[in-house]
Amino acid sequence: MKSFFIAMIIAITLAYCLGDVANSWWGMNIIVGDEIVSPFESVLAVAAMGLVFGIIGFIIAVSVIGAIVIGIGAAAVALFAMGVSAFWPVLLIAAIIYLMRKDTPRHAVS
Numbered sequence: 001m002k003s004f005f006i007a008m009i010i011a012i013t014l015a016y017c018l019g020d021v022a023n024s025w026w027g028m029n030i031i032v033g034d035e036i037v038s039p040f041e042s043v044l045a046v047a048a049m050g051l052v053f054g055i056i057g058f059i060i061a062v063s064v065i066g067a068i069v070i071g072i073g074a075a076a077v078a079l080f081a082m083g084v085s086a087f088w089p090v091l092l093i094a095a096i097i098y099l100m101r102k103d104t105p106r107h108a109v110s
Contacts, residue, residue: 004058007058008051008055010049011050011051011053011054012050012051014050018046030045033070090103
């Protein structure tokens, strides 16, 4: 959670800086209803858009990582099931031999 807050602070700072640069260098302004929005409000709008894009990026990253983990887990279960289904006769014979050898009493020869 700490990393998430740090990422959001960085995103807001970058958006604020880029908005200030765009406003001062290129004279870019946001116009709402035939009125130019003040530079501070336009920077806030850009920061809000940066925050929204940061949250969307976080959600996509978590979804992709979750899908990869689920895919790896499903592949592991499938490989295990395939291995057991391919070698079940060998495992059955090994279990029968183990159970037969375990039950036979060993008498000491004197």
